[in-house]
């Protein structure tokens with residue numbers, strides 16, 4: 001059957017990303033009038049999951065903790081459930097977790113808005129989730145007291161049951177849930193003392209594992225709605241361009257319509273999409289649609305030109321282009337007067353995120369509302385964004401979050417959700433939009449390419465005297481949230497410099513914004529990743545110039561000013577047998593590199609062992625990490641995150657780069673945008689330091705030390721100092 | 736029309752013969768444990784077993800598997816495959832999954848490996864498991880494979 005062709009033109013009325021900011025306060029869900037005792041008794045006996053507050057649902061057989069944070073692999077469902085359950089007197093095996101729907105009540109207190117990222121989830125929710133558990137406990141108790149007309153103090157809570165020993169009465173949390181939800185919300189419920197914790201701090205098995213090993217976990221692409229159609233998309237190959245002319249004649253049948261199953265060809269602001277009854281059909285049909293693009297201002301961009309522009313930006317003609325981030329003491333004088341100085345320029349490429357689940361979203365739009373299902377890190381931005389684009393009220397936009405097949409910062413972007421909504425509106429049916437991997441790699445919001453020039457001075461005692469650091473590159477905040485730029489400084493561009501663990505008496509850090517026409521975004525560890533590489537390379541250069549052992553030199557620089565950093569540095573050295581020479585391997589030069597980084601209230605040291613063969617082949621033999629993130633909710637999850645972050649950073653350092661010719665990304669899929677494989681990845685040992693510091697960030701912490709540990713190890717093995725990435729661009733052969 | 740046996744059931748599908756097996760599994764048969772990651776045979780998220788051999792379902796057409804026997808992660812749901820049961824249990828015991836998107840493909844690749852080599856060395860594991868894990872869970876995958884090979888005991 002041939003359907004008439006439908007070409008729909010849509011231009012969203014909204015071009016700029018809108019941000020919804022939540023109150024950040026913990027607000028409990030139900031504030032219903034208190035029930036009388038009779039009504040309360042009548043309400044007893046419910047067996048399904050009933051919400052006690054916004055954070056907890058209970059049934060006769062267990063509880064489900066409602067997570068305000070997306071589960072992207074970081075283990076947040078489990079960790080947050082541990083926090084709530086800790087206050088509840090409940091058997092852990094009866095605890096489940098589920099994702100919260102979008103609601104401002106779930107706004108992340110650190111990030112503002114309902115979103116997950118920046119290694120904030122535990123830091124943000126450590127107290128609120130425990131309070132949510134304690135509040136629910138009090139309300140369940142109050143409910144039993146009301147129903148049984150006894151004093152709350154006479155009640156005992158054990159593993160999901162409330163009992164009244166004097167009368168022998170007993171009820172499950174589930175049975176009391178409805179009555180509990182109508183109790184007065186206690187303002188400051190007492191929290192369990194850390195000495196009595198039974199769940200926080202334990203390596204409990206992740207709640208999401210069973211669904212993940214059976215394939216039952218629902219990711220974005222697994223959403224299925226009645227009548228759902230599928231869309232494939234092709235963006236303008238150059239960022240900022242738009243479709244100019246579209247020719248679908250090759251797609252049309254002899255009858256002049258589209259082939260059976262193909263619903264519509266839709267033109268979007270910067271892309272063309274085909275909607276069909278299944279995705280392969282949509283993709284094949286799209287291949288037969290020819291598009292002439294208006295490529296726009298970035299059509300001539302090349303990596304060579306970008307590099308030249310960044311070099312020029314290091315010494316801008318107009319001094320006002322330099323934005324000072326930190327100026328403490330007189331860094332120039334401190335460096336000039338130092339016993340020894342090092343000065344160097346470091347370069348880093350654009351990097352793609354390449355989470356394993358490609359970019360996708362499912363939308364169902366009607367005349368009056370829109371519902372989205374997608375793997376996202378940023379639910380909070382959608383209601384206003386979609387409402388503005390579709391002419392709806394924000395309350396009419398519902399956002400459901402699936403499991404996220406890797407986030408890494410990419411899923412802060414609202415592009416795909418908005419596209420899915422526009423497509424659904426165009427065809428009047430639910431639509432699942434799936435980008436190919438090629439579209440993902442070529443149309444990412446990349447980690448910024450950057451260039452850094454650093455000078456440092458060291459005194460005769462081996463202490464830093466001064467540090468001068470300039471970063472030139474594009475600005476992430478300039479694109480996503482220009483209001484957050486202060487005095488010209490994008491703080492994400494200079495993270496990890498002023499807040500390095502080494503004490504620096506005189507410090508000058510500045511930033512020169514240099515836009516390249518390539519869109520940039522948050523990438524796991526953001527500025528810490530790039531600057532961690534530069535700072536730890538510079539420290540290593542200083543040690544080398546002085547002929548000092550890199551570990552001992554770092555100890556001396558830290559002195560007694562950073563005990564947590566010193567502890568992980570020493571632990572990493574000890575566990576990696578730093579002082580024992582590496583056994584020789586025939587045909588290889590071997591070396592160890594060390595790197596230290598502090599971020600998100602956590603501190604990490606990594607030692608990497610490499611063998612560089614005479615033919616240039618590089619083998620990563622072993623990685624040892626020592627990590628202190630303060631109080632831990634689930635140490636096993638922490639160690640998995642640290643190992644994963646380290647490999648993520650090593651993948652990028654070894655092979656990661658996105659280059660451009662004629663405005664187009666030259667990489668497109670895993671064959672040229674490589675990720676470490678099982679055979680290439682080093683074994684990783686993670687040693688956790690137990691600590692009473694407040695909980696720090698975990699999921700991003702493994703990334704920053706990865707690149708410098710690698711290049712410092714290569715230096716130790718070969719004497720070659722790599723001042724740019726990726727490593728595979730360099731010839732590591734002998735000589 | 737193409738007929739094949741999927742997870743023990745004979746099924747047939749009417750679709751263009753060049754449709755990759757992956758999309759037929761996911762869309763026509765609603766077997767969504769088989770994942771799309773790259774579409775070019777690089778990542779292994781779509782790994783299934785065809786006549787017992789490891790195949791990237793994104794890179795084989797439905798026409799090419801006419802009459803074949805296909806096994807997906809859902810095929811292990813009934814608990815009848817002793818090796819698959821050990822592998823899944825080992826994945827949980829070692830707490831392998833992070834985002835979990837690579838997991839079904841990894842488990843299929845591992846089951847095929849253990850059927851062929853019941854007690855693989857690290858080198859044999861490296862050769863057989865070419866699936867990508869962007870979350871970097873390789874160490875735990877290796878431990879889980881050794882654990883499954885040892886009948887469930889910690890390696």
Ligand code: FES
Pocket residue numbers: 770771772773774775776777778779780781782791792793794
């Ligand atoms: S989707 Fe088939 S190998 Fe990646």
Ligand code: FES
Pocket residue numbers: 073356405406831832833834835836837838867868869870871872
């Ligand atoms: S667990 Fe995320 S890709 Fe493997």
